[in-house]
Amino acid sequence: MRPEVALPILVPLLTGALSLLAWRSNIMQRILSITGSAALLICSIWLLISVHQEGHVVMQMGGWAAPWGITLVADMLSAIMVLLTGMMALAIAIYSLGSATPSHEKFGYYPLMHLLLAGVAGSFLTGDIFNLYVWFEVMLIASFALLILGGERAQMEGAVKYVTLNLVSSAIFLSAIGLLYGLVGSLNMADIAVKLNQTEHSGLVDVIAVMFMVAFGIKAAAFPLFFWLPASYHTGPVAVSALFAGLLTKVGVYALFRVFTLIFNQSPDFTHEILLWGAALTMITGVLGAAAHFEFRRILSFHIVSQIGYMLLGLALYTPLALLGGVFYITHHIIVKTNLFLISGIVHRLHGTYDLKRLGGLYRSHPGLSLLFLIPALSLAGLPPLSGFFAKFVVIRAGLEAGAWVVTGVALVVGLLTLYSMIKIWAEAFWKAVPEGVQPQPPQGVGGEAGLALMYLPIILLAGCTLFIGLNGQPIYLMAETAASQLMNPQGYIQAVLGGVGP
Amino acid sequence: MEPIMALIVGCLYAAAIYMMLRRSIVKLVIGLMLLSNAANLLIFTSAGMQRGAPPLIPEGALRPEGIVADPLPQALILTAIVIAFGVLAFAVVLIHRAYNIIHTDNLDQMKDTDT
Numbered sequence: 001m002r003p004e005v006a007l008p009i010l011v012p013l014l015t016g017a018l019s020l021l022a023w024r025s026n027i028m029q030r031i032l033s034i035t036g037s038a039a040l041l042i043c044s045i046w047l048l049i050s051v052h053q054e055g056h057v058v059m060q061m062g063g064w065a066a067p068w069g070i071t072l073v074a075d076m077l078s079a080i081m082v083l084l085t086g087m088m089a090l091a092i093a094i095y096s097l098g099s100a101t102p103s104h105e106k107f108g109y110y111p112l113m114h115l116l117l118a119g120v121a122g123s124f125l126t127g128d129i130f131n132l133y134v135w136f137e138v139m140l141i142a143s144f145a146l147l148i149l150g151g152e153r154a155q156m157e158g159a160v161k162y163v164t165l166n167l168v169s170s171a172i173f174l175s176a177i178g179l180l181y182g183l184v185g186s187l188n189m190a191d192i193a194v195k196l197n198q199t200e201h202s203g204l205v206d207v208i209a210v211m212f213m214v215a216f217g218i219k220a221a222a223f224p225l226f227f228w229l230p231a232s233y234h235t236g237p238v239a240v241s242a243l244f245a246g247l248l249t250k251v252g253v254y255a256l257f258r259v260f261t262l263i264f265n266q267s268p269d270f271t272h273e274i275l276l277w278g279a280a281l282t283m284i285t286g287v288l289g290a291a292a293h294f295e296f297r298r299i300l301s302f303h304i305v306s307q308i309g310y311m312l313l314g315l316a317l318y319t320p321l322a323l324l325g326g327v328f329y330i331t332h333h334i335i336v337k338t339n340l341f342l343i344s345g346i347v348h349r350l351h352g353t354y355d356l357k358r359l360g361g362l363y364r365s366h367p368g369l370s371l372l373f374l375i376p377a378l379s380l381a382g383l384p385p386l387s388g389f390f391a392k393f394v395v396i397r398a399g400l401e402a403g404a405w406v407v408t409g410v411a412l413v414v415g416l417l418t419l420y421s422m423i424k425i426w427a428e429a430f431w432k433a434v435p436e437g438v439q440p441q442p443p444q445g446v447g448g449e450a451g452l453a454l455m456y457l458p459i460i461l462l463a464g465c466t467l468f469i470g471l472n473g474q475p476i477y478l479m480a481e482t483a484a485s486q487l488m489n490p491q492g493y494i495q496a497v498l499g500g501v502g503p
Numbered sequence: 504m505e506p507i508m509a510l511i512v513g514c515l516y517a518a519a520i521y522m523m524l525r526r527s528i529v530k531l532v533i534g535l536m537l538l539s540n541a542a543n544l545l546i547f548t549s550a551g552m553q554r555g556a557p558p559l560i561p562e563g564a565l566r567p568e569g570i571v572a573d574p575l576p577q578a579l580i581l582t583a584i585v586i587a588f589g590v591l592a593f594a595v596v597l598i599h600r601a602y603n604i605i606h607t608d609n610l611d612q613m614k615d616t617d618t
Contacts, residue, residue, distance in 0.1 A: 130579055130582075133583075134582065134586070137586045137590065140590070141589065141590060141593060144590075144593055144597070145593070148597065148600075151600065151604065152604075153604050153605055153615070154615060154616050156597070156600060156601040156604050156605060157601070157605065157613040157614075157615055157616045158616045159597060159601070160528060160531075160597065160598070160601055160610075160613060161613075161616075163593075163594055163597060164523070164531060164535065167535050167538070167539075167590060167594070168523075168535075168538065170590075171535075171538040171539055171541070171542045174539075174542040174543075174546070174583055175541075175542045175545050175546075177546070177579070178542065178545045178546030178547075178549050178550065178576075178579075179545070179549050181546065181549070181550055181575070181576065181579070182548075182549030182550050182551065183549075187575070187579075231616045232616065234616075235616060
């Protein structure tokens with residue numbers, strides 16, 4: 001029994017179920033939400049410590065041995081992702097106390113949020129490809145419902161696109177699982193990896209690999225399958241946007257990392273080459289889309305797309321240093337992007353709009369908030385000494401060492417354009433005076449001053465994390481190095497799952 | 504049997520994609536339904552079709568006797584059907600609500616959040 005592998009899934013599931021029981025009491029749901037998220041964070045730290053000591057932590061569900069039963073397995077990458085899930089869960093739970101309106105709470109905001117977290121954690125920890133599909137669906141159905149909380153026109157339009165594209169992606173994923181099962185007769189990822197190396201390498205393997213790439217590419221919002229993301233992410237409640245921005249696309253990226261290092265590592269000349277150019281185009285389209293927009297959350301949404309490109313670049317180069325950079329980048333990006341969305345929520349609360357042309361004067365009225373914005377914004381653009389600098393540095397260094405000159409050049413230019421977008425938000429929302437003819441709106445939202453303080457608290461904590469990674473990146477770097485070496489040598493993973501290290 | 508199944512699966516995928524490319528959101532949801540059915544049949548076909556006894560293990564034995572059907576694809580399909588059913592129920596409610604709010608079922612007029 002290794003309870004720490006199962007707990008990050010069970011805790012949010014239980015929290016979600018309990019808050020469903022407390023459907024009528026908003027206060028009970030809030031208390032459960034905070035307790036559940038804090039418990040999730042503690043479990044994820046426990047898991048990280050275990051993984052750090054032992055390398056791989058494996059638990060066979062129901063005591064069925066590996067290729068037959070469902071396996072939960074955590075390596076360093078999973079543990080890092082689960083830890084970030086726990087951190088974001090707690091941050092969003094605190095923020096929601098100040099930002100969730102009573103009507104959102106009445107329609108199941110907290111239960112849905114925790115079911116979503118259970119789906120995310122399940123996707124990170126499962127060692128079974130069909131089980132991964134099931135966790136994806138758990139996550140998706142909760143995200144559908146969260147996205148349309150409030151039921152405004154824009155949300156409906158965004159949700160139609162979001163639901164359609166994600167269901168198409170699920171169907172492709174399911175078809176690919178079917179074909180893969182027909183080929184190797186197994187669903188356990190470690191077992192598939194072993195059997196796929198024993199079978200003759202035929203064209204069908206590449207077809208299946210590309211189907212997985214398309215399915216996860218849609219979820220990760222990679223070029224050319226990204227367009228559902230900027231059409232929908234800015235429509236939901238702001239805490240939901242922040243949670244989606246931080247975690248959901250990264251589940252797709254994680255799945256790509258897992259599948260294309262463990263299972264489809266036979267012909268990197270073909271698969272990883274496609275990923276490489278996909279990564280370059282993802283970076284360019286994302287950053288150009290952001291440059292054209294003047295709406296706070298839309299700019300940030302497009303920047304999710306462009307940053308996904310850097311993570312995919314780390315995977316596509318497929319060297320130890322590049323994978324290290326990819327993992328480091330995911331860590332940095334989840335913290336920073338969630339934080340930027342949370343700040344946009346405070347700006348909306350203060351001025352009643354996300355439109356940059358109607359915003360202004362925040363530096364004069366709220367210098368503290370401006371400083372808090374600058375930390376993640378400059379980190380996103382990659383300025384030293386913040387976390388983004390080291391993440392970009394490692395990825396670009398790996399690109400240069402691998403001799404991928406064009407793609408590395410693209411990554412550098414995109415970094416510059418990211419800075420342009422962040423400066424645009426800074427200049428429009430914070431620096432310039434309030435535009436003439438715009439009536440300053442009274443502060444909105446629930447909870448008054450206390451509510452606002454609760455919204456500030458996670459922002460300060462996350463900005464602290466960004467600074468910490470920037471000034472003291474060594475522990476994160478070492479963890480990412482372990483994760484990368486485990487990904488490059490999947491033998492350890494396979495042995496841990498199949499080698500009878502059971503309950 | 505496999506060639507016929509392959510043809511059916513191909514036709515289902517084609518029909519699903521055709522329906523999803525139409526402008527009406529109702530047809531979009533019908534397309535999604537067909538797509539999930541196509542995927543289920545694909546699992547069924549590609550896992551190998553054979554006439555076999557139910558995979559029951561006699562008492563005291565370690566493995567079933569004779570040729571038995573592979574129960575796993577059926578379990579996968581059952582799970583996938585349940586999931587698809589739930590998701591489609593949500594999609595139907597969503598398009599109903601979307602129609603009530605936007606007053607159109609034409610996807611071409613749902614572009615406000617795109618640009």
